[in-house]
Structures are given as structure tokens and as C-alpha cells.
Amino acid sequence: MKVIRLFALTAAILINTATAQENGKKANTATNSASFVSPQIQVVPIKDSNSEKNYELYIELPEDYAEHPSKTYPVLYYTDAIWHLEMVSGAAEFLLEDVILVGISWQKDAPEDLREQYGAHVSRFTDYSFWETTNPNHPKLVFGQAENHLAFIQNDVIKYVDKNYRTNPNSRSYFGYSLSGGFGAYILLTQPNTFDNYVLGSPLSKSTMSHLAEINAELIAAEADKSEKSHANVFIAHGTLEDEREVTTKEFKALLDERKQLVVEFDSRTIEGNHQTAFPRIAVESVAWLASAMTHIAVDDYKVGFWDIPQLNNPYVSTTPENRNDGIAVGELALTADKKNAILNVAQEIFNDDYGNYDALLISHKDQLVFESYYKKGRINLAHGQASAVKGYTSLILGRAMQLGYLTMEDLDKPLVHFLKDLDPTKFTKGAEKITLHKALTMHGGLTIDDEKWEEVEQDSIQLKGQGLVQTLLERSAPITDETQTYLYGNFNPMMVMTVIDAVVPGTAEDFIKNEFLDKLGITNYEWSNHVSGLPQAGWQARIMPRDMLKFGHLVQHKGKLNGEQFISEAYLEKATSGIVAPAIDWMPKNYRYGYFWYHTPVKVGNKNYDMTLAWGGGGQRVMVVEELDLTMVISGFDGDDDKIMQPIFDTVVPAFAKE
Template sequence: MRAIKFLILIILLSINTSFAQENNVEEFTSNRKGTSLVLPQIQVKPIKDSNTEKNYELYIELPADYAENTDKTYPVLYYTDAMWHLEILAASQEFILEDVILVGISWQKNIAEDLKEQYGAHASRFTDYSFWKKSNPNHPLLKFGEAKNHLEFIRNDVIQYVDNNYRTDTNSRSYFGYSLSGAFGAYIVLTQPDTFNNYILGSPLSKGIMPYLTEINTKVGAFKSNKNNTLNANVFIAYGTLEKEKTEPTDEFISLLDTRSNSGVSIQNKVIEGDHQTAFPMIAVQSIAWLSSLMSPVVSDDYKVSFWDIPHLNNAFVTTTPANRKDGIVIDTLAVKNNHRTAILNLSQEIFDGKYGSYDAVLISHKNKLVFESYYKKGRINVPHGQASAVKGYTSLILGRAIEMGYLSMEDLNKPLISFLKDVNPKKMTKGAEKITLHKALTMQGGLTIDREAWKEFENDSVRLKGQGLVQTLLEQSKPITNDSQTYLYGNFNPIMVMTVIDAVVPGTAEAFIKTELLDKLGITNYKWSTHISGLPHAGSRASFLSRDMIKLGNLVLNKGQLNGEQLISADYLTKATSGLVKPTQDWMPKDYRSGYFWYQTGVKVGDKSYDTAFAWGGGGQRVIVVEELDLTIVISGHDGEDDKIMDAISEIIIPAFVKE
């Protein structure tokens, strides 16, 4: 049977699909008759709409291991226009989305004979999927506008039947619709989005139906006070390159979704080669690949999208026995008291439920062994996560590597930063430029005062700012550097000046040095580190790392710069870098935070004792937290726009679990 499905999949991807699914009823006036498809693994279950007495059939296909794993629950993919979509979805299930229950919903079986005679066996799709009451004089027998009733049938009869009779994962329901049934899916997203967690809408929209959807969206605008109407879903929308008329309504629909305040919608919009018919097979296969990516914390190698296009996981992935992924991380089991273990697992569910904001991963390493690993929302094991300003902390480690290798010394930290730059002209610089030492830059006390409006004239000038030209320009444009100006000021000018020094003193380039002398040694290969306008690596943000690789960076700090017996980072430097050297003055920083060399320091009180913690910190919730006394490294990644509320839970739940009582 697997070979047959594979053949079906190849055929469907190779040929021009012969059927048409246009919203125009005139496309379906023929009365073609076909033979029934017989597949032994499909269970055909009759079902009646309890409100309208309409009869339908469900085509249910179970995963291959369903009978064997009696304790396992499975996601469910519901699809309409079942007889048209069954073969390709069944084949895709076998090769892309194996652990899912497929439920096809047929057209109405007891359709009036005159409708069947005129429009064919699929006549009910025009009434069931349409959400406009306007009649069509060319089709007086069709009663449009039954979408509300059909949706209630799906919610109250179909889903309930499937949940009652099969082991389903109620947190992972998906919908697949194409053309008119795709438009029906768009209607569901706007009216009762909690029906499904994920929506695949293939070639669903036209100019003619957008006014109806816009009106519907306005009417349900009161969803803010209705928990069931909160828009929390993953949506995949696609159409063919030759369907240019679909672009405007698709953009309009996405804008509708964007207007939904407090929505947790994640949208992927794709345009796939072909017209309405020929694009269908690839839309089906690519959407199923997309669907698989939100059911697993590991995305397939061929699923390449930006972080922001990644759909939210339907369920949290939480393990107290992380897998050995042969990535250089030693793994073990979470060994804490049962009450602490329960509290950490409860915290994981609360993170998934959004209690603390939008977070994507929490990992715990104890005694250099990964003992807890969890992913939420956009978090994936093998997809690099943006680090925001945590990159400043990594820049600090790179400087520490340069010191350990002898390209700089600890004494150099107190020398003028410009003394390491041979291509600058101090005579053209502002007064006091020599006051900026590496120490001052690393503690955000460089003292630059630059008019933001004036800087816009230079910030995109890649010629003037190239290499050391960046520091030259900064120190030409700044007001005089004085003792008064050299106070803590958060920003990215100080980090990029430090990166300029690194580039100046190491052999080759800073980019190559970062790779060969830090990341390669840690076994970090799947990362992104963007290039600044100066041509240097960004020093204050714009890098992405796997959460597991963030653990490696944290453990390097925990081990005082040593890796497998080799001293990578100067221990003296690390001691200073992770100390509380200055008090940040920004009012958005907690009052008990202090700053070292782009690393922060604070105490976490457990009982009557306080434990020093050092951490790299970036916006959105990125943190690499090191608690040396407890031999503990904690990693957090997220895309949270709130107040980083998760840190209270880390301090109150996770850290105490590792304190010996």
C-alpha cells in the first residue's frame, strides 16, 4: 500500500490536475459520473447533521501505528471536498505527516435529485461552503449562505464523533480546503477560529467574496470580550503564480487577520508555480510539510523559512530526559525532588499557555549535562533563534578569546580604544576621544553623544563607515567626551566599537576569528550572524543560535572559560566580565541588576541565601543564565514584547530546584 501511495503522490505532482474548483458555479454544470475510490485502510462512516437532517460520510484513515500504541493520541486533519482531496492527502500522510488521523468530509449524500442532476454529486458544496445569502438568478435551485449551518455540523457532530471514537489530540486539529472550501476555511478563521488550530487555505479568495469576509470580521469585532473568538491559529494561504487576481484579496484578508487585536495568528502566504489547477498538487504537499513543522519540535531539512514564518507548535515539547543529538552536548535526566519536578513541569504548561508572554524555549543544564529541554510557540530544536542584545554578551566572549590568545592583554582594557586602530585619524576626532577605553566601551560608558537626526546622514554610508571608518565617523560626530558624558548608556555604538578593535588585533578578520576560535570549537555550526554596514559582524544584535548552542555558551562561562581542558576564554577576563561593575541607569532595567562587560549580574534569593547569577540578555526574552555556585546554566528564548515576566518564575521555581536542602 505504501508503494501505491507513493505512486499516487508522484502522479499528482507530475500531471496537470484535470478538475477545476473555481467559485463560479457555471464551471460545474456538467453531470460527470465516476466510480467510487476503494481503499481498504479508509473507514467510511455515515453521519447526519443533527440540525438539518442532511446525510454525509466521513472518510477516516488512521496512522499505521494506531492499533499498536494504545496510549497515544493523534492530531487530526479534517478536509472538505473529500473525494477530490483524499488521494493526495493520504499519500502525503504516508510520507510527510505520518502520525495524524485524516478525516475527509463528503458532500451531502441525500442531495435533491434535481440539484444532483444539474450540478453533479458535489452540488452541496455551493450551499454548504458559501457565506453569502445573495441568490444567483442563473442558478435558482441553489440556496447560498449555509456556511454557518455547515460549520455547526462540523463542530457539533463531526468533531465530536471523531473525538468520541478515536484517540485524538484535542490541541491539534487542522483544516484543509481548496478553492471554495478554502474560502469556507477563511470564514471559519474569522467567525469561530477555535474550531481548528491550523488552517490550510488553498487558492481561497476572490474580489467577489472579500466584501462578505470584511463585513463578517466587523461583526465579530466584539471578539475581544469573547474568549472563544480570540484569534489564535496558524494559517497557511497559497495560490498559483498565474492566479494574479488572487493577490489583492489575499493581501486584504491577511490585513483583516492583522487587525485582530491580541491575536496569536501566525500566517504563511505562498505563491506556487501554476494556475488554479496545476498549482494544487504542490500547494497540497507544501502545506502538509508546513503542517508537520508545527506538530514536531524538529523541522524537516527541506522546510526553510524565516523564524517569523514558523507556525506555533500545537503542543509544548517538554522532556526531562533530553535526546543525544550528537551535537557535543552531554545529556542526563532531571534529578530533583518530586515537588520541584512537578513545579517545573507545571511551569512548562503555563509557558505554553502564554501566562508569562511569548516564549519559545527553556533549557536547563546541571553540572554540564542537559537535563531539561522544552519548546513552545515558534521554538524548534534545529532552527536558530534570534538573540537580540544577548549578542553583546557573545561579543564580550570573543574579546576574552582574543585576550587568552595573546592578541590583547588585561592591561589593554584600560588603554584608549583608538590606540588599537591604525587606520583612524585622532586629529579629526572630537575632544576627549582618548578617554574611551575598552573598559569604558565594555561597560557602556563610552560617552558618545551623537545627534540621532544628524547620524541618519551617515548610518547607511557603507563606504565612509567601512571597517575602522565607523569609529572615525562616530568620534567625529560626537560631542566632546567628558567625565560627565561617560555614564552608562545602553545602545549598540559601544559594542560595535569593541568589535572594531577585535577585527584590528586578530589575524584575518573578526568574522573568521569568531568562527574558527569560538563557534567551531564549541561545535556551533547552525547559526546566523549578520554583517554590519561597516562590513564587520554585528556586535549588539542580529545573530541567531540554536537554544542548545546557547547552553554551550553558558557552560563555557560556567566553566570559567574552559572547554575539554583547553582554556578558550581568559579566566581573569571572565571574572571581570560577569561581575557587577556598574549600575545601569535605564529605568526599564530592574533595580537590582548590575552590568559587567556586556554581561549582567544579580542575586537570586532562595530561602535566606542569595545566589549570584550572571547572564547575557536580549530583548524578547533571550537569556543565557549562569549560576556558578549551583553548577547551573539556564537558557530562555522568546519573542515576547512584554516585561520579561518569566524571570520571576525562573527565580522562584527553577533555580530553587537545584539548591541542596
């Protein structure tokens, strides 16, 4: 029935008089002055306290509103309410259920002669216009009332809704199409903090852009000495047959880019159709986009890439995480008030960018997820790029192969080429046999590859296929000696390890990772890219959900056990997570040591040191384990200086769980 209803709603809008939004003709569906009637919608009369004009609000509450008296809800405000109500309401029912919808009508008591000439929607031409010019063809219309209408929305509409309904004042969104979309663009430029998310459907013509450019120039001059920034997510779309809108959309984005105090996540789309027929598709896509902007849960059946998803305008922070039946047990952050508040303060500081750009912080204590938070592009069900944390996961995969008997601890000290039977040793550089699994796992392989020579073959999928990768590396490297076998961070060593995994396990490494590792951990929502060799990447280019990152940490925390049974070789994991070597690299903190693609560092709390083991990827991807405290923490982000985030981990989070 829902599918039939949504189709009917789409069809209704398709045949509606959307073209009336562009011109002054009467719209047959809008000439009746009677109030809108619907059993799901409350029609509330409201007066502009400044102009004394009368309007109506069409308020639709979520189905569970009465059942949850303490729950607050985001609000979606939309203009041109009669035209947009059915489509916005229908799309929200399927894609955005937990939201209060507020439609704002046209002026109900507009002069009768104007209503006769232009229709019941006459006020939109004046209320939404931000240009104070006269039009000889429409001498009775007083254009340029956008500032006053915005004041009405801010001072009367929003205040009324916040006072009378359980709203989340930190999550407001705006929907407008055509002229009301242009009004939304005006709000975004002049009063961006009015809403957190803006849906602007086919909003801009050449003439309106010229006015917005003038307004923007004045605002830039006025903001020259201001440092406080505003943030907003913007979805802007137009039809494929609206060539002018393609140009004006780019011009509008350029205006936003000029505003140093306005930080905008901009999603621009072109939807099949003209100004009228593109509307229903734009409405549905924009509501689905809003669903991912308003909540920490991305819409499961609406594929949104990580870089396309809008940023959360407010952090999602829970000290009682929800049970998602994903293999992660949940509990409550049971700490003293001061310690709990200190962690909550860290969450707010992360959202404020005090430590850089981060998307998630999760804390598991005694095998229960007790703190879960998401920021910016972080979502509970959205896989996040892992960067070099993948190296740590590759090490665990090798330990899984060892637990299943495909390798032994003694094999760690054997030449890596011993396991690769398809190689031609007569072409190896001198000293190739010095590279053992142990050396590769500690970044001491000793390869010396000329960059220009490697550029000649690095994309050659034929020459590098499978074990051909190691063959090529060992042919092109300078001689391998004790002097060259020093710590050298990079992806050659991890890929050599992955080649060994592929050689010793049944089937392929890709199948082994899925069937014997990720599937058994209950990890299904992920992306794991392949290297040009055809083998799975061993050092980067994988995406994992933050909750699933916890599962890797729990393996380390429990000495390789999964549900009480040995999953990773205990002897291997103990060595892999110990501080075997001191990484000789400038950007590495001096107290960090390196094991088998895992790091090790002490954490000082009072007079006691606790050992932390961690996987670390650029941008701030970290899986951190303090075994003595039964503590696993996960961070994900996309920060350029990703060491700052460790300050609150060391100073606040770990001490909160330390033994008194």
C-alpha cells in the same frame, strides 16, 4: 521512488478537473458513487446525526501508529476528499508524516436527480455555501447549509475521530480549496476554535466576500462585551492569474483584523498559475507550512523565516528532552513532584502570556538539558534573534582570543587605539587615549557623538570600513574626559571591541568567530549580520538556536572550559562576569551590576543569596547561569516589557534547584 511518486501525484492533480470546483459541471473523476478503495486508507461510513445524511471518512494513519500505542497525533481534516486526497496524502508523506489525515466526502445519498445533473459532488454546493439565497439557474439546490455542515463536522466527525483514534485534541487543522476553502473561511470567522490551523486555497470571490462581511459585522456586535480571545494560524493562497483573489484576500484579512477577540497569524501567498494549475503547488506549500505549525521542529529542508513561521497553538514542553546529537547532553527533570509541577505551571503561564511574549524556556542542570519548552514562534531547530545578548557573546569571543594568546589581561588597560595601526591619531579628539578595552567593555568609553553629525556618515560603508569606524568615532566625538566616561549603554563600545578583535586575530574577525568559536562549539545553524563597517555586529543582529544559547552559558558555568579544556581565558571570564560597575540607567533593575557585557545579580532563596550571571537582550533573550547550583537557563522571546519573565525565574525555577 518518493520523488517519482510525488511528481506523479502532482501531475495527476494538474490534470484533474479542479475547474469543477468553480462551476456546476460534472467531474469525470467524481461521478462514480462507489466508495474509495486504498490499502493505506480506512473508509468509514458516517451519518449526520441531525440531518440523517450519509457521508464517508477517508482515514489515513501514520506509519508508526501501531508501534507507539501511547503516542497521540495531530489531525488534518480536509473536505472535497476525493479531489484532494492524493495531493494531501502525498505531500503529508514527505512533509508531515506524524499526522492523522481525515478526508470528509460529499454526501453519499444525495438525490439521484441532483447527482445526475451536477455530479457526485453536488452536496458541496449546498454544504459549503453560507449564503441563503436562491439561484434561478439551480432551483433544486438549497444553498446556505454551511452552519449545518459545520455542526456535522464538530458533533459527529471530530467526536468520532477523537473517540476511535489516538488524537491530540489540541492540534486540529483544516484544508480546503476553492468553495471548500471558502467554507474554511466561514468556519474561521464563526467558530474559530474548531481548528487551530486553517489552509484556505483560493477561497474567496467578490460575491462570497460580501456575505462574509455581513456575517463578520454581526459577530463583531455580538462579541462587543466578550474578552476571551481565540487564536488561529491561517495560510491563504491563490494563483497569480486569479486577480480577483488578490483583492478578496486583502479584504478578508481586513475582516480578521476587525475582530478584537480573534488573534490570527496570517500567511498570504501568491502561487504561480491559475485556479486549476496553482492547486498542487498551494497544497505542497501549505502542508509544509502546517508541518511547522504542528510541531516544535521546523521542517529542515523547507526554509521558513522566523517571522513567517506560524505560531504553535499549544506549548511543547518536555521534562525528558530528546537527544539531537548536537553537543547538548540530555537528562530528566528529577525534582520532587511539587517542584516539577511548579515549573510545568510556569510553562503554562508563559504560554498564556502571563509574562509577555516568549518562545522558549530551557533549563540545564549538572550539564544536562532537563527541561525544554517552546511557544509561539519558538522551534527547537530555528535560530532566534538575540538582540543585545550578542554583546555578551562578543565578550566571550574576546576571551577566546585571549586564551589563544592574541591578547593578555594587561592589554585590557591599554588604550584601545594601541591595537589599531591603521588609524591617524592626528585627527583624534582630545582624550582618545583614555578609551581602554576595559572602559569599552564596561560601556564607559566616553564617546559623545552628535546625532545629526553621525546620521551624515552612519551608512557610509567606505568611510566606516574596518578601522575607519573607530577613526570616524574618535574624530567626531567631543573631547573624552573623566566626566564623559560614565556608563552609556549602546553599540559604539561593542563595535570598538570588535574592531580590536579584528585587528589582533589572524585573518578576519568574521573567520575567527566562525572557525575558532562557533564551529568549535558545534554551532552551525545561525545568522550573524555584518555592521556597515564590514565587521561582524558586536551588539545585536544575530540569530542563534536556544539550545546553542545553552552552550554559551555552559562556558560560563565551567569557568571557560569546553570538554575539560580551557576555551575562554579563565582570568578574563572571571572578571567579565563579575559586577564591576553599577549601570546608571533607568530601566535597569537596581540590584544588577555590569561586567564585560555580562550582567550580575543576586538571587535570594530563603535566607541565602546565589550569584547569577547573565547575557541579556531586548525582547527577553537571556542566558542565565547560577554556577553554585550547576544551573544554566535560556529564555527567548519578543516581548516589549521583558523584565516580568524574571519573576518566575527568581521565584520558582532557581529555588527548585536550590540546596535544601
